[in-house]
Amino acid sequence: MGKQKIQNMEEFAEFSGISRPTLSKYFNDPDSVRPKTRDKIERSLAKCNYQPNIFAINQNRKLTKNVGIVVPYLADPFFAEMARGIETFVIAAGYRPILLSSHGDPELEKDNLASLRAIKPAGVLMAPLGRSSDRAAIEAFCADVPTVCFDANIEGVGAAFVGHNNVQAMELMVEYLVRSGEPPTFFEMRNPPNPNANKRRMAYIDTMEALGHTPHVIQAEGEGWKIEEIGFHEGRKALIDGAFATKTVFCSNDRLAIGFLAAAYELGLRVGLGADCALRVAGHDNHPFSSFTCPTLTTVSQDYAAITARCVEMLVELIEGQQQQNTRATILIDGKLTMRASA
């Protein structure tokens, strides 16, 4: 490989026979130069391994091509999956994803925003922690950098929100459970870290009442993101106490359901649809592991692909769109019933 060592754009200008300002234009947007010169540049580029210094670029441009992705808890496969989708779309859109997890800690969430500020991102995609988030800090951040929120909607925060349609999804599942058996009891955390939980409870109650049934809600104690553990211990307790009004349990999310199923198993309760089953259990989210629970978990799936695609789209519009809209868009993506063995 006789590839020359070219250190900077000056040298590459000499090497390629194109002036430096034109090269600068090219690297910023290859389509902004004449096709002929573009060809010439790219042919030269193939002959050496020059690559513009990203620090020098970012220092001098007011706006970088960085896009921050902030997630509340990356060790949760749900968010890992979301992050994966978002990363892919961000790269496809020509930006550079920077993935940060808050690991469930509001302080770290603030730190993450601070360190994002330092890299002057073109925009940020953020799933806030929710209840424990420092709202003021996030608002201040969103005022400075274009931010699209996903997963958890903090009313009024961010330029847009793209998320799951909890109301539609809850209706879907409650109606299915009622139709195929008896009305469900709702099982959730009393203090859920994620704000979707509240929307789900309310949608559950509304749907149940609309269908002429009495809603029953069992609330698990416990704080934080060890949700399976809470589902297990509190679900176990509730089962032993006979706290469930019906034998059909609709868990607020799949992680809770995973813990709950483990508890039911330990107590020797057969879960499923058959006549020989003591319980029916449904979840919500279509968590990556919900296909491998025992029994496999009937759930409402969030449309990962649509949500991730849409929120990247929104952000790109926000960044590249000339006219700035003042209205905060809220986009809700419908869920789908995913029927498996547990209900």
Place this chain on the structure above:
Amino acid sequence: MGKQKIQNMEEFAEFSGISRPTLSKYFNDPDSVRPKTRDKIERSLAKCNYQPNIFAINQNRKLTKNVGIVVPYLADPFFAEMARGIETFVIAAGYRPILLSSHGDPELEKDNLASLRAIKPAGVLMAPLGRSSDRAAIEAFCADVPTVCFDANIEGVGAAFVGHNNVQAMELMVEYLVRSGEPPTFFEMRNPPNPNANKRRMAYIDTMEALGHTPHVIQAEGEGWKIEEIGFHEGRKALIDGAFATKTVFCSNDRLAIGFLAAAYELGLRVGLGADCALRVAGHDNHPFSSFTCPTLTTVSQDYAAITARCVEMLVELIEGQQQQNTRATILIDGKLTMRASA
């Protein structure tokens, strides 16, 4: 908040009454200036919200404070958990973690290394994809930037390796299974993405032979990182075919075991230690979800905390240590038997 707006170090020098070169020294290493001036700087810092421009810093320093973390598959909670630990230690060591996932794709792994190169990292912590990795590309990268590998050891690649002691761990589990019941059959993927699998098979065979038992290995077909799915389908097939030589199955890793347990459940096979159980199943890794399988999974746990701590330690030594050692260190951390209900 009458905080002044200070744009650069020049202005902050005037504001704080400290010369710019000294400030530069301070920001590079707060301990390199006299305590008195350090106090003075920090008191001024509290009075405004100046923060050095990270791009300008990185452009001019030969070495940044960036530390890359490359993981083969972030949607795997095992790696998510590893990444979480590593991030924390990297921050504690005064560096800036940049987390990248290869999402199971060797091309993306190469891309990740390329984009890491662009940010001139002080060092990189890398868990290679393994079998599918482009060895030459990784070697070339390691030759240029200090790299400590973890999880998957590619012999000779990287300045050091920190990982799990597969041999010790396998001995531990095989001995336990033999002692507490019958000798296990080993269940693994024929073409595992991760190189640990081969070490585990060999250790299984060695230990079985040392104990005077005949090793039995069942190999699941299938490629890629959908390991639970492979464990489920291939495990199901093997169970139906009566392929297991014994009723004790030791799975090469917990994800495989999670799928296998789901298959056993579906087939109505009771898993556990009791006389009423048709199978005993053990895993390997102490995957975050192994506490919530049905039944809960007996496994050999990797010492997450020790591995993550140790590999960050190694990298920091490598970066900051004056004398460069030419010997490639290989550090293996012992596993622990984690007994639960499945075996």
Place this chain on the structure above:
DNA sequence: TATTTAATTTTACGCGCGTAAAGTTTTGCT
């Protein structure tokens, strides 16, 4: 072919900070 328009080159400055060199002040030590 002449003319308008668009693209490129030349020249030059600035971004914010690292860092070297020489001079000055402060500190620690006897």
Place this chain on the structure above:
DNA sequence: AGCAAAACTTTACGCGCGTAAAATTAAATA
């Protein structure tokens, strides 16, 4: 108090690139 060492200030240059302005060249239009 005197002195050497350490820390600091002043001055000055460089990093690699963005970008503005004026001059030049190429392309598109008539």
